[in-house]
Amino acid sequence: MPTPVSSIPNLGPATEAAFxxxxxxxxxxxRAMGPDEGYRRLLASGVAPHFIGYYVLVMGLQGRPWNDCQGEEKAALRRRFDALKAEMKGKGRSELEAALDMLGVVERRR
Structure with a gap:
């Protein structure tokens, strides 16, 4: 039986629903796809990029508290996040598509 996404440290029900x-x-x-691919999928589904959400995911997959990231490690994660955001720019849903989807007006992408 699969383990819920929310069983990963730092990730709760809202993150589980987004995933x-x-x-x-x-x-x-x-865990198998890793934080970068997981975050790519979130961005492609229309989630707005947010650095804290990214590094919370990275820390959680490492079994570390969300606020354990500091100094050069945090700076390196920021560079990875910025690269992911740039790579995915224009590949996710538009804000209009996301709003219409939320209202049930357009079919969800699978």
């Missing part, structure tokens, strides 16, 4: 919308339904799947 479900992005097609990631278990902690095992998220």
């Amino acid at each position: 479900a919308k992005a097609g990631v339904h278990s902690a095992e799947d998220l």
Whole structure:
């Protein structure tokens, strides 16, 4: 039986729901793909990029507290985040598509 995404430290029900919308339904799947691919999938599903969300994910997958990231490690994660954000720019849903999807007006991408 799959383990919920919210079983990963630092990740709660809202993050689990966002990953479900992005097609990631278990902690095992998220661990196997790693933080960068997991975050790519969130961005592609229409989640707005946010550095804290990214590094919380990285720390959680390492089994570390969300606020354990400091100094050069945090700066390196910021560079990875910025590269992911640039790579995915224009590849996710538009704000209008996300709003219409939320209202049930357009079909969800699978």
